[in-house]
Amino acid sequence: MSATTRVIGEVLLKVEGINLSFGGVRALSEVSFDIRKGEIRAIIGPNGAGKSSMLNCINGFYHPQQGSITYKGQPRRQMRPHEAAAQGIARTFQNIALFRGMSTLDNIMTGRLLKMKQNFLMQALYWGPAQREEIAHREHVEKIIDFLEIQAIRKVPVGRLPYGLQKRVELGRALAAEPELLLLDEPMAGMNVEEKEDMCRFVLDVNEEFGTTIALIEHDMGVVMDISDRVVVLDYGRKIADGTPDEVRADQNVIDAYLGVAH
Numbered sequence: 001m002s003a004t005t006r007v008i009g010e011v012l013l014k015v016e017g018i019n020l021s022f023g024g025v026r027a028l029s030e031v032s033f034d035i036r037k038g039e040i041r042a043i044i045g046p047n048g049a050g051k052s053s054m055l056n057c058i059n060g061f062y063h064p065q066q067g068s069i070t071y072k073g074q075p076r077r078q079m080r081p082h083e084a085a086a087q088g089i090a091r092t093f094q095n096i097a098l099f100r101g102m103s104t105l106d107n108i109m110t111g112r113l114l115k116m117k118q119n120f121l122m123q124a125l126y127w128g129p130a131q132r133e134e135i136a137h138r139e140h141v142e143k144i145i146d147f148l149e150i151q152a153i154r155k156v157p158v159g160r161l162p163y164g165l166q167k168r169v170e171l172g173r174a175l176a177a178e179p180e181l182l183l184l185d186e187p188m189a190g191m192n193v194e195e196k197e198d199m200c201r202f203v204l205d206v207n208e209e210f211g212t213t214i215a216l217i218e219h220d221m222g223v224v225m226d227i228s229d230r231v232v233v234l235d236y237g238r239k240i241a242d243g244t245p246d247e248v249r250a251d252q253n254v255i256d257a258y259l260g261v262a263h
Contacts, residue, residue: 008229009037012181012213013058018067020053020237027053028064031239033232035181040207041215042224044248045234046257051217052094054234055183058215059084059091071181090179092170094186094217100159104169107158108144111176112137144172147209148202164195171202175210182206184216188223196220200227225249233257 013035020028028050035041043051056062058069060079069076071087081091090111098107145154148168153161158169167187174182187203188196204227206212218224224231225245233241233248235257241248248254 008039011035012037012072014070015054015058016068016070018054018057018064018069020050020057020062020064027237028057028234029237031067031234031237033239033242035213035215036230037180037213038207038211039213039229040203040227041213042228042231042245043215043217043234044219044221044224044231045240048236049234049257050237051234052185053237055091055185055215055217059089059183085177088178088180089183090174090177090181091183092167092174092185092187094189096163096166096170098158098166098170098173101157103155103157104150104161104172105138105141105145105154107169108141108172108176109137111173112141141172141176144175147175147205148172164191164198167191167195167199168202171199171206175206175212179212181213181215184214184218186217186219188218188220196223203227221249 011034014032015034016032018028018031019026031050031054043054045051053062057064060081060083063078069079071089099110102110145151148171150165150168150172153165153169158166161169171184171187174184184203188199191199200223203214203216207214216228228245230243231241231245231248232239233251233254235253240253240257241251243251
C-alpha cells in the first residue's frame with residue numbers, strides 16, 4: 001500500500017517551540033511540527049541534528065526546558081516514559097534494547113506488562129484469573145510472532161540472533177503494547193538490502209493493518225521517500241524543512257544540509 005493512498009486523520013501529537021539543552025549545548029531549538037493520526041511521519045537530518053533527542057522528548061526520556069507537547073488534544077507536563085507507554089506511545093531504540101538471555105517469545109511478552117491487571121502474587125501463583133490473563137496475553141504475542149514471520153525463532157535467546165532479526169523482535173515487543181503512536185529510531189540501521197526491504201514491508205503493514213501512527217528516524221533516503229507521508233528535517237537542532245517527500249527532496253536547505261554546505 002503506498003503512502004499516498006492511506007487515510008490521514010486529525011493531529012494526534014503536536015510539538016511547539018521545543019528547546020532542549022544539556023549544559024551549554026543546545027540539542028533542539030524552537031522545533032515545531034505535528035504528527036497526524038494514521039500517517040507515517042519521518043524525522044530526518046544529518047548526524048547530530050537532534051532527531052533522537054526529539055523522540056526522547058516525545059516519550060518522556062527528556063524534558064525540554066521550553067515549549068509544549070500536546071497528545072490527543074491534552075498538553076503534557078513532565079511525562080515519564082511509563083506514563084507515555086500507558087497512554088499508547090511505544091518506542092524502539094537506535095541501539096537494540098532487548099533482554100539478550102531471554103527468548104524471542106519472552107522478550108515480546110515484556111511488551112504486555114502494562115496490559116496485565118493481576119497483582120504480582122496472583123501472577124506468581126499462576127492460578128485462576130492470573131492464569132487466564134497470561135494465556136490471553138500469550139495468544140496476542142503469538143499473533144505478533146506470526147505477523148512478523150519469526151515463528152522459527154520464538155524459543156531462541158535473542159542474543160544468538162542476527163542483527164536484522166533482533167531488530168524485528170524489538171519491533172514485536174513495541175507492537176505488543178498495542179500503541180497508537182509508534183516511535184521507531186533508525187529501525188533499518190545496519191541492515192543489508194534484503195533486511196531493509198523486509199522491515200519496510202512490516203512498517204507499512206503495521207500502519208495499514210493495525211492503523212498505527214508511526215514516526216520514524218531513518219538515514220536511508222530511499223526508504224524515507226518511499227514509505228513516508230510527510231517528512232520533517234532537522235539540522236543542528238533546528239527545523240529546516242517540513243512537507244511531503246517530494247517537497248523536502250527539492251528544498252535547497254535540505255540539499256545544503258546533506259551536502260555539508262557551511263552554515
